[in-house]
Amino acid sequence: MTDKSDNIQKVEVLSKKTWTPNLFSFTVTRPDSFKFTAGQWVRLGVNPSQLKHHVDNNTQDVPDEDIYRAYSIVSSPYDETLEFFSIVIPDGAFTSQLQHLQVGDELLLNTIPFGFLTLTRYQAPLPKDLWLLATGTGLAPFLSMLQDLKTWEDYEHIVLAYSARNQAELAYVELIKTLEEDFGGLVTSPAKFTFIPIVTREEVEGALDKRLPELLISGKLEQVAGEKLTKEHSHVMVCGNPDMVEDTKETLKDMGLEMNRRGEGNIAVENYW
Ligand SMILES: Cc1cc2nc3c(=O)[nH]c(=O)nc-3n(C[C@H](O)[C@H](O)[C@H](O)COP(=O)(O)OP(=O)(O)OC[C@H]3O[C@@H](n4cnc5c(N)ncnc54)[C@H](O)[C@@H]3O)c2cc1C
Numbered sequence: 471m472t473d474k475s476d477n478i479q480k481v482e483v484l485s486k487k488t489w490t491p492n493l494f495s496f497t498v499t500r501p502d503s504f505k506f507t508a509g510q511w512v513r514l515g516v517n518p519s520q521l522k523h524h525v526d527n528n529t530q531d532v533p534d535e536d537i538y539r540a541y542s543i544v545s546s547p548y549d550e551t552l553e554f555f556s557i558v559i560p561d562g563a564f565t566s567q568l569q570h571l572q573v574g575d576e577l578l579l580n581t582i583p584f585g586f587l588t589l590t591r592y593q594a595p596l597p598k599d600l601w602l603l604a605t606g607t608g609l610a611p612f613l614s615m616l617q618d619l620k621t622w623e624d625y626e627h628i629v630l631a632y633s634a635r636n637q638a639e640l641a642y643v644e645l646i647k648t649l650e651e652d653f654g655g656l657v658t659s660p661a662k663f664t665f666i667p668i669v670t671r672e673e674v675e676g677a678l679d680k681r682l683p684e685l686l687i688s689g690k691l692e693q694v695a696g697e698k699l700t701k702e703h704s705h706v707m708v709c710g711n712p713d714m715v716e717d718t719k720e721t722l723k724d725m726g727l728e729m730n731r732r733g734e735g736n737i738a739v740e741n742y743w
């Protein structure tokens with residue numbers, strides 16, 4: 471459906487990186503007035519008929535109307551461009567078209583940022599540890615937070631656990647590896663950062679191989695992080711696959727942690743579908 475809101479702005483695709491046939495990232499121009507908090511999402515729009523010329527066999531019938539979907543912002547609130555990380559669902563109305571985008575193409579951006587998976591939701595005094603747990607493209611909001619210096623100033627130890635089906639789908643690993651040096655190094659007392667890659671459908675050296683709730687129940691995640699998840703010391707954010715979010719949330723509650731409401735409590739979550 472065409473969104474006729476005044477908040478829609480045209481943005482231009484500046485770069486595209488393909489991770490796997492089902493995963494890609496892209497950057498677009500950032501409208502001057504557009505502000506957001508790390509962890510928020512926007513509604514991105516595409517008009518399939520405008521991308522049709524990129525398809526080899528472009529005889530397919532595509533709708534000549536704008537389609538919008540929610541997308542978390544990967545880049546930091548201070549970056550000059552906006553970055554996004556996308557799945558390709560072969561029969562998905564949005565991504566089956568979006569996958570064809572190329573540098574120079576136009577997308578639509580609703581400049582109202584949405585979402586409460588932000589660190590500003592937590593009231594002071596903050597605990598010492600921040601745990602960020604993601605599956606698939608659910609990594610996106612955490613990359614934004616981790617490129618915001620305040621996150622490193624606010625917590626003593628940040629743990630990022632990121633689960634993908636196979637190694638090729640574990641995107642952004644190189645960026646993640648530089649975060650501690652780039653941002654941790656800037657705070658007076660460098661924050662400790664532990665990255666825990668999880669690959670569930672093949673064996674990969676240096677990665678765990680079980681799903682997040684199982685790793686919590688067995689104590690393996692805490693063991694690798696070298697920290698205990700506790701009501702007193704931990705903020706935990708969970709993002710991605712809704713079944714994972716639900717099971718992880720329930721497991722954390724069984725461990726004594728509480729949902730964050732009105733600033734109080736440990737756990738904040740976001741479902742992607
Ligand atoms: C708050 C929020 C933030 C989001 N941020 C992102 C983001 O940063 N990157 C992104 O790729 N998607 C994100 N999504 C999902 C996105 O809005 C679309 O669902 C996705 O682009 C697929 O659109 P589609 O029309 O092709 O398929 P849809 O018809 O929307 O989805 C079809 C099915 O595909 C699966 N699916 C949908 N999205 C994903 C996904 N991201 N990973 C794995 N399986 C999925 C689900 O089984 C879903 O039922 C977000 C969703 C929400 C609610």
Ligand SMILES: NC(=O)c1ccc[n+]([C@@H]2O[C@H](COP(=O)([O-])OP(=O)(O)OC[C@H]3O[C@@H](n4cnc5c(N)ncnc54)[C@H](OP(=O)(O)O)[C@@H]3O)[C@@H](O)[C@H]2O)c1
Nearest residue numbers: 492559605606607633634635670671681682683711713714
């Ligand atoms: N055709 C393909 O080759 C292909 C490849 C990738 C994605 N896709 C498409 O993308 C969609 C899925 O994308 P995705 O791989 O990013 O997302 P995903 O299925 O959510 O998998 C991402 C990670 O989340 C884990 N996970 C899934 N359900 C979980 C749960 N209930 N609890 C804990 N962890 C859980 C997965 O583990 P498990 O491995 O144990 O499930 C995997 O490590 C599919 O709907 C499909 O259409 C297709």
